[in-house]
Amino acid sequence: MLLSSTSTLDNKTIIKYHGLVHGEALIGSNIYKDLFSGVRDVVRGRTTTYEEELQEARDDAIKAMESKAEEYGANGIIGLKISYNNLGGTMGNTILVNVYGTAVTFKDKIQ
Amino acid sequence: MQTEIKEKLNSLHTREGRIKFLKEIACIAFGTALGITSYVFCLYYHIAIFGWNFGLVLAPLLAGYAESYAAKKLVHESTGAISAFILFIITVIYGFIIANPTLGFNVITAGSIVIILQAAFPTAVNYFLIAMGLGIVSHISGVFKKITMFFTGIYEKIFNKTSKLKARYFKRHAHTRHDFYDMELEMNGLGVRLFTLEYPPEGLRIIERKGIYETRHIFSSDRKEEIELGLQDVLEEYVLMDVRLAKDKALLKLIKQLKADGCNGLLNLDIIYDTVGPRKGKNNNQVILKGTGVVFEENDEI
Numbered sequence: 001m002l003l004s005s006t007s008t009l010d011n012k013t014i015i016k017y018h019g020l021v022h023g024e025a026l027i028g029s030n031i032y033k034d035l036f037s038g039v040r041d042v043v044r045g046r047t048t049t050y051e052e053e054l055q056e057a058r059d060d061a062i063k064a065m066e067s068k069a070e071e072y073g074a075n076g077i078i079g080l081k082i083s084y085n086n087l088g089g090t091m092g093n094t095i096l097v098n099v100y101g102t103a104v105t106f107k108d109k110i111q
Numbered sequence: 112m113q114t115e116i117k118e119k120l121n122s123l124h125t126r127e128g129r130i131k132f133l134k135e136i137a138c139i140a141f142g143t144a145l146g147i148t149s150y151v152f153c154l155y156y157h158i159a160i161f162g163w164n165f166g167l168v169l170a171p172l173l174a175g176y177a178e179s180y181a182a183k184k185l186v187h188e189s190t191g192a193i194s195a196f197i198l199f200i201i202t203v204i205y206g207f208i209i210a211n212p213t214l215g216f217n218v219i220t221a222g223s224i225v226i227i228l229q230a231a232f233p234t235a236v237n238y239f240l241i242a243m244g245l246g247i248v249s250h251i252s253g254v255f256k257k258i259t260m261f262f263t264g265i266y267e268k269i270f271n272k273t274s275k276l277k278a279r280y281f282k283r284h285a286h287t288r289h290d291f292y293d294m295e296l297e298m299n300g301l302g303v304r305l306f307t308l309e310y311p312p313e314g315l316r317i318i319e320r321k322g323i324y325e326t327r328h329i330f331s332s333d334r335k336e337e338i339e340l341g342l343q344d345v346l347e348e349y350v351l352m353d354v355r356l357a358k359d360k361a362l363l364k365l366i367k368q369l370k371a372d373g374c375n376g377l378l379n380l381d382i383i384y385d386t387v388g389p390r391k392g393k394n395n396n397q398v399i400l401k402g403t404g405v406v407f408e409e410n411d412e413i
Contacts, residue, residue, distance in 0.1 A: 007308040017312050017413060019299030020380065024354055026347050072299075079307035085384035087350075088394035096354060096384055102307045 001066045002076035003101070009078060012106040018072035022100035023064030025057040026087075057097040058082065065099050074103035134185045142178025142194030146170040150202060163223050167206055171198040171227070199227060298359070303366045304376040304407065311378065311405075314413035321374050321404035326364040329387060329397045330357035357398045358382065365400045374404040 002009070061082075069077055080101035087094040122128030152158075153166025175195030182190040207224075229236040249255040299305065304315075311317050330353055369377060380402040387395045 007310045008313070014313055015413070017304070017306070017315075020305040020307065022358075022382070024351055026350055026354075079309070081307055081381070083383070086386060087354075087384065087396050088386045094350065098382060098384060100307060100380075100382055102305075102312075 001069060001074075002106075003062070003080050004076070004078045005080045005101075007079055009076065009104075009106055011109050012076075013109050014076075014078075014104045014106045016074075016105040018069070018074050018103035018105070020100060021065050021068045021072070021074075021077060021103040022098070023061040023066075023068070024099075025060040025064070025097045027053045027057045027095050027097070054084065054095070054097065057095070058099070061097045061099045065101070069103040072103050074105050076104045076106050077101040078104055131186055135182065135190050138178050138181040138185060138190050139193050139197075141181050142174040142176075142192070143197050145177040146174025146194055146198035147201065149173045150198065150205075164206060167202050167223055167227050170202055171195040174198040203227060298362055298366075301363075301366050303369050303374065305380055305402075306376065306378050307380050309379045311407075312413065315376075315410055316408040317376075317405050318408055319406040321369075321372050321406065323401065324365055324368055324374075324377065324404045325399060325401035326361045326368065327397050327399045328357045328361040328364070329395055330354075331395045354384070354396075354398070357396070358400070361398050361400045365402075369404050372404060374406055375409075376405045376407045377402040378405055379403055 008014075065077065078101060080099065083098045085096045085098065087096050119132075123132060147170070150166040150170035153164055153169060158165045172195065174197070175192035178192055178194040179189055182188065225236070225240075229240075245255075306312060365377070369375075380400065383399040383401075385397050385399065387397050
């Protein structure tokens with residue numbers, strides 16, 4: 001599945017627009033991870049805990065979106081947008097990863 | 112308490128009562144004297160840990176123990192370790208006010224105060240430390256709940272059982288969860304072509320641009336029951352469900368508006384989630400959908 005944030009694809013001809021596809025994933029922040037992130041900051045390390053969680057959530061959201069595009073018979077998603085939103089929450093911060101784009105079927109342009 | 116005081120005063124009218132009272136005073140005095148002696152001993156020989164004199168703890172404990180021992184031998188009942196309390200006052204006044212008038216507040220002094228209070232009021236302080244202290248830690252971090260849930264999970268796996276509360280929960284919600292997935296909105300089959308693209312797609316000609324369209328839906332995800340039962344996976348699934356339902360509702364409003372104005376397409380669609388502040392103690396969120404409504408020339412091929 002080809003993913004692009006642009007509106008067009010170079011050297012490709014779009015033959016079908018299937019419409020909007022989207023995917024969402026959540027991560028909840030955790031007091032211990034917060035603490036250890038802080039420790040890593042102090043010792044000049046990278047705060048990888050959240051980065052890894054966010055990366056994982058983003059991958060899950062993209063997978064959900066791709067699976068919807070595949071159902072339409074698409075082989076690409078263009079105009080892709082990714083946003084990260086803090087939803088708050090009873091247990092602390094809940095971060096929503098939201099990905100969406102336009103599912104398309106394309107073929108290579110004949111030179 | 113009042114009854115006890117009255118009984119004590121009444122007992123002083125008899126000779127036996129007065130003798131017993133004097134014996135009790137002697138026990139308290141004995142405990143206090145021993146406590147003061149131990150405190151002086153510790154001060155004189157600088158028996159200290161990290162600059163904190165050991166007598167601060169030893170003196171009240173020794174006074175209370177000596178008094179109780181003497182009372183048991185002389186009057187065959189407890190006198191309430193009053194000398195421990197007296198020593199607590201003496202050590203605090205001397206150690207923290209007379210000897211160290213400029214003593215700063217740091218971890219050592221705070222720790223000392225806690226230990227001295229513990230020696231003087233063991234029941235109250237232990238209750239505070241164990242019940243309240245652990246309660247606060249547990250409430251903030253949820254660590255004890257997680258431990259309980261961990262052992263519950265092991266129990267369920269070993270004996271292949273689901274807790275009654277969880278079983279009841281799943282039975283009650285089985286249909287709700289099934290129905291949602293059956294009813295999830297097929298957004299691309301509602302007569303309006305939705306694009307996240309800024310420019311018109313290849314092969315589709317725009318006849319008219321109708322302007323900006325924006326709809327929103329405010330929602331809150333109050334999942335107390337799932338949190339209390341420790342159903343982390345279900346909780347995440349339900350919050351996502353709430354998010355998707357809110358988005359679908361906002362999308363339906365948007366499509367309704369577009370169709371009412373004769374649009375058959377939307378360009379540059381944006382989906383924005385935001386927090387709109389708490390209401391009645393719950394967090395509220397909103398989902399905003401916006402884009403440019405257009406009328407495309409009919410073309411079923413693309």
